[in-house]
Amino acid sequence: LTFRFDPCTTPVAASERAARLVDPGFGRVFTDHMALIRYSDEQGWHDAQITARVPLTVDPAASVLHYAQEIFEGMKAYRLADGGTALFRPEANARRFQDSARRMAMPELPEELFLESVERLVEVERDWIPEQDGGALYLRPFMFASEVFLGVKPSSEYLYMVIASSVGAYFKGGAPAVSIWVSQGYTRAAPGGTGAAKCGGNYAASLLAQKEAIANGCDQVVFLDAVERRWVEELGGMNVFFVFDDGSLVTPPLTGTILPGITRDSILTIARAQGLTVREEPYAIDQWRADAASGRLVEAFACGTAAVVTPIGSVAEPAGRFTIGSGGPGQLTTRLREQLVSIQRGQAPDPHGWMRRL
Ligand code: PLP
Numbered sequence: 001l002t003f004r005f006d007p008c009t010t011p012v013a014a015s016e017r018a019a020r021l022v023d024p025g026f027g028r029v030f031t032d033h034m035a036l037i038r039y040s041d042e043q044g045w046h047d048a049q050i051t052a053r054v055p056l057t058v059d060p061a062a063s064v065l066h067y068a069q070e071i072f073e074g075m076k077a078y079r080l081a082d083g084g085t086a087l088f089r090p091e092a093n094a095r096r097f098q099d100s101a102r103r104m105a106m107p108e109l110p111e112e113l114f115l116e117s118v119e120r121l122v123e124v125e126r127d128w129i130p131e132q133d134g135g136a137l138y139l140r141p142f143m144f145a146s147e148v149f150l151g152v153k154p155s156s157e158y159l160y161m162v163i164a165s166s167v168g169a170y171f172k173g174g175a176p177a178v179s180i181w182v183s184q185g186y187t188r189a190a191p192g193g194t195g196a197a198k199c200g201g202n203y204a205a206s207l208l209a210q211k212e213a214i215a216n217g218c219d220q221v222v223f224l225d226a227v228e229r230r231w232v233e234e235l236g237g238m239n240v241f242f243v244f245d246d247g248s249l250v251t252p253p254l255t256g257t258i259l260p261g262i263t264r265d266s267i268l269t270i271a272r273a274q275g276l277t278v279r280e281e282p283y284a285i286d287q288w289r290a291d292a293a294s295g296r297l298v299e300a301f302a303c304g305t306a307a308v309v310t311p312i313g314s315v316a317e318p319a320g321r322f323t324i325g326s327g328g329p330g331q332l333t334t335r336l337r338e339q340l341v342s343i344q345r346g347q348a349p350d351p352h353g354w355m356r357r358l
């Protein structure tokens, strides 16, 4: 399958682009092009293109609008210290996209096509990578059911696309530490559900809990498991880590109800490579509260492509609020963040072969 290239005939002027890249925020500034591949049961994957980013025409009966057969990915392209451009572990995103597709009864996009679609788009949009610290080109591959049919069944047609967005920090003002609300009534995913898939529905279901977090003066929501309402799972769009006074780390295990984060996996690898003790095991909210009070827990952080590594300063529940460590960025959190970021920026060696240069 070869990609047709249809250059955008009205690209944003260089001066206007520079203005938009000064303080891009997250997910508001979009580039000139997009990648697109169609799928049908009859033709398989076909009609691959890099083309101008334009609004889509979607039939009102397209099944995604009714039954939410939709999945997505998120990864970043970075400008390296030597001026080159590279993606961080895109093969891992390609495989997770296939895992998500399988769970949602969608066709699996071959890894080579996923990688080619992303790389082709980044090649065309290199100039949209912000220069400043923390800037990157956020790539959003996604796929949705486009068959015009109201019966409840897997669609026979899909559209796979990649759009790109110039981004800075995910949290406003680069937030030194975020505050977390422990969701009470709402859970994110149950055993056997779609928690490990990156499907749009998971995010729709998290919004009311996130709204509750904001109403309670917090930045983000953390979910507990759906069965015992006791075990800490993850945030709406980030995995979570705990750091103890003996220098060890804990993160919830991948039991099917949380997203297997690529940042999570990278932190585990970086930490283990330097001899830190890391356990993937359940951690209860009662324990979190008690360990924070006793000082056994010294740091906690959230991690993900968008959020990178973000310290958690405090945790709020109806019963009250507790602070973690000093309430600001902890030492190990800061070090792990710097180690990860320097690999991503090409400022440190890449011992695990994570960077894919264009
Ligand atoms: N958990 C959820 C629910 C997410 O949406 C994300 C973001 O993609 C993550 C965790 C972190 O995953 P990754 O590190 O692959 O970006």
Ligand code: COI
Pocket (backbone or CB within 6 Å): 073, 074, 075, 236, 237, 238, 304, 305, 306, 307
């Ligand atoms: C990402 O980090 O890529 C995500 O999908 C999380 C979302 C909150 C932007």
